[in-house]
Amino acid sequence: MSYKERKIGDTLLKVEDISLSFGGVKALSHVSFDIKEHEIRAIIGPNGAGKSSMLNVINGFYHPQEGLITYKGQVRRQMRPHQAAKQGIARTFQNIALFKGMSTLDNIMTGRLLRMRRNVFWQALYFGPAVKEELEHREAVEKIIDFLEIQAIRKTPVGRLPYGLQKRVELGRALAMEPELLLLDEPMAGMNVEEKEDMCRFILDLNDEFGTTIALIEHDMGVVMDLSDRVVVLDYGQLLADGTADEVRNNQDVIDAYLGVSHGDDESLEGAA
Amino acid sequence: MEMLFFLETVISGLLTGVMYSLVAIGFVLIFKASGVFNFAQGVLALFAGLTLVGLMETFGLPPWLAIIATIGVMIALAWLIELLILRHLVNQEQIILFMATLGLAYILEGFGDIIWGSDVKVLDIGLPQGASDFLLDGYGLYVERLEVVAAVIATALVIVLAIFFQKTRIGRALRAVADDHQAALSIGISLRTIWITVWSVAGIVALVAGVMWGSKSGIQFSLSLIALKALPVLILGGFTSIPGAIVGGLIIGVGEKVAEVYLGPFVGGAIENWFAYMLALVFLMFRPQGLFGEKIIERV
Numbered sequence: 001m002s003y004k005e006r007k008i009g010d011t012l013l014k015v016e017d018i019s020l021s022f023g024g025v026k027a028l029s030h031v032s033f034d035i036k037e038h039e040i041r042a043i044i045g046p047n048g049a050g051k052s053s054m055l056n057v058i059n060g061f062y063h064p065q066e067g068l069i070t071y072k073g074q075v076r077r078q079m080r081p082h083q084a085a086k087q088g089i090a091r092t093f094q095n096i097a098l099f100k101g102m103s104t105l106d107n108i109m110t111g112r113l114l115r116m117r118r119n120v121f122w123q124a125l126y127f128g129p130a131v132k133e134e135l136e137h138r139e140a141v142e143k144i145i146d147f148l149e150i151q152a153i154r155k156t157p158v159g160r161l162p163y164g165l166q167k168r169v170e171l172g173r174a175l176a177m178e179p180e181l182l183l184l185d186e187p188m189a190g191m192n193v194e195e196k197e198d199m200c201r202f203i204l205d206l207n208d209e210f211g212t213t214i215a216l217i218e219h220d221m222g223v224v225m226d227l228s229d230r231v232v233v234l235d236y237g238q239l240l241a242d243g244t245a246d247e248v249r250n251n252q253d254v255i256d257a258y259l260g261v262s263h264g265d266d267e268s269l270e271g272a273a
Numbered sequence: 274m275e276m277l278f279f280l281e282t283v284i285s286g287l288l289t290g291v292m293y294s295l296v297a298i299g300f301v302l303i304f305k306a307s308g309v310f311n312f313a314q315g316v317l318a319l320f321a322g323l324t325l326v327g328l329m330e331t332f333g334l335p336p337w338l339a340i341i342a343t344i345g346v347m348i349a350l351a352w353l354i355e356l357l358i359l360r361h362l363v364n365q366e367q368i369i370l371f372m373a374t375l376g377l378a379y380i381l382e383g384f385g386d387i388i389w390g391s392d393v394k395v396l397d398i399g400l401p402q403g404a405s406d407f408l409l410d411g412y413g414l415y416v417e418r419l420e421v422v423a424a425v426i427a428t429a430l431v432i433v434l435a436i437f438f439q440k441t442r443i444g445r446a447l448r449a450v451a452d453d454h455q456a457a458l459s460i461g462i463s464l465r466t467i468w469i470t471v472w473s474v475a476g477i478v479a480l481v482a483g484v485m486w487g488s489k490s491g492i493q494f495s496l497s498l499i500a501l502k503a504l505p506v507l508i509l510g511g512f513t514s515i516p517g518a519i520v521g522g523l524i525i526g527v528g529e530k531v532a533e534v535y536l537g538p539f540v541g542g543a544i545e546n547w548f549a550y551m552l553a554l555v556f557l558m559f560r561p562q563g564l565f566g567e568k569i570i571e572r573v
Contacts, residue, residue, distance in 0.1 A: 059459065061455070061458070080458075080463075081458035081459060081461075082458055082461045082462060082463040082464075085458075085459060085460055085461030086461050090459070090460070091459050093455065093456070093459075097453050097455050097456035097459070098452075098453070098456060099448065099449050099452035099453055099456065100452060100453075101448070101452055102448060102449075102452065106445070106448075109445065110445055110446070110449045110457075110460055111460050113442050113445060113446055113449075113460060113461065113462060114460070114461040116442045173456075173460065174459075174460075177460060177461070
């Protein structure tokens with residue numbers, strides 16, 4: 001993994017002292033960590049630890065009551081989701097959020113919407129520069145389709161696809177945005193071993209080839225240990241540990257809190273590594 | 274002679290159908306962008322008509338200026354609807370949004386009443402009235418001029434809308450928003466912009482519908498009830514299709530006229546009142562997504 005050490009750059013995103021509550025329920029309290037350029041950052045923790053809330057804070061679905069977010073050197077308190085998207089943050093969802101009535105191709109094309117800059121009236125006339133633009137975007141989308149190996153389902157309405165493929169299309173739509181920061185919320189949940197391996201390969205490849213920075217939530221410890229450069233551990237909305245996969249794995253707090261003190265779990269952790 | 278009469282019936286049906294289509298298109302727009310049946314669409318037409326007449330009568334504006342001002346009012350209204358209602362209902366169940374439009378319908382109706390009064394108003398923006406001489410003299414065919422004008426305007430409107438929504442990125446964004454709010458936000462679509470755009474366009478379509486119906490039979494409360502006639506049109510054409518709304522409107526327009534004239538005598542008349550709904554019921558049984566609607570796919 002040494003080649004990765006070279007690639008990792010400056011801090012891309014930093015969250016400081018983030019607190020978020022819904023009514024009386026504290027989802028996150030005083031969480032701080034950072035994500036560096038080109039790295040794969042995992043966020044782990046038991047159910048209800050606040051992992052998805054954290055992603056939702058980063059891309060603007062939730063607005064934290066306290067804390068600061070610094071993205072690309074700009075400090076912000078909160079942001080609307082579509083603004084986050086404009087600034088290069090793309091994401092996938094835990095419960096797939098695709099446009100079910102549209103085909104795979106159209107779904108991925110929607111990821112290009114922000115990049116279509118031609119005047120609406122040129123587009124309406126489908127004339128001159130607008131035609132060229134549409135073709136360019138189509139080309140970019142075809143590349144993504146090739147990359148994710150989903151050529152066969154190009155025209156299929158995504159509502160008809162099996163779960164694993166839907167996850168892949170959702171990743172494709174996020175990639176179409178050519179994001180700088182990609183947030184993946186349990187990209188491998190509900191997949192079989194083969195599908196998981198494919199997904200891992202895609203994540204590593206796109207990090208390698210395009211240098212995309214990735215923050216992902218995942219429950220499969222084997223996957224987390226294989227993929228990530230650094231790991232954040234959350235528990236009950238608080239930061240429990242932050243470090244490389246090895247550091248986190250050997251952290252006694254993490255072993256106790258995240259895996260429970262049962263020794264059975266402990267073994268599975270070793271096995272996964 | 275018999276043939277000529279049939280032709281007159283069909284043409285008159287077609288032209289009524291154009292009116293239905295106009296109202297139905299307003300529904301389709303909002304349904305496409307928010308997956309919601311906008312109960313207030315009929316009232317929007319009433320409100321637009323009332324505002325137009327009010328501006329002309331109260332301030333003595335010439336028709337063209339009043340129309341531009343009314344368009345401004347409809348856009349402001351769209352902005353207000355987003356600000357006060359839609360914004361707070363993001364990610365809610367569709368039934369909740371539907372109930373909100375129901376509330377909106379009554380608020381608008383009352384609001385229009387308070388400002389412009391509740392009596393029937395005559396709308397005259399100088400559209401031609403009476404029989405079309407050319408057809409009457411040349412072919413002995415009686416066709417209302419106003420209805421011909423309505424058909425021409427509706428056709429132009431439909432062409433502009435179709436181009437706007439099918440060929441531009443707004444069209445794709447619209448479908449995205451209709452499908453999944455959260456996902457649409459995550460790819461950078463501003464719900465606000467889309468909703469204001471769509472409600473503005475729906476408001477302008479309502480204005481056109483209001484002007485056409487109003488020129489024919491005056492601006493009155495019953496205008497808001499044409500919403501109910503649009504429902505079977507939508508079931509026929511499919512809730513998501515603008516061409517569907519047009520074809521559906523025409524079929525129902527012609528169908529009810531022809532049925533009234535040729536079947537009416539045998540069943541005691543008044544077929545016009547229920548024919549559309551019966552046709553819709555038949556369609557619901559055999560083709561629930563309508564003629565042009567998207568197939569409903571649900572994975573279990």
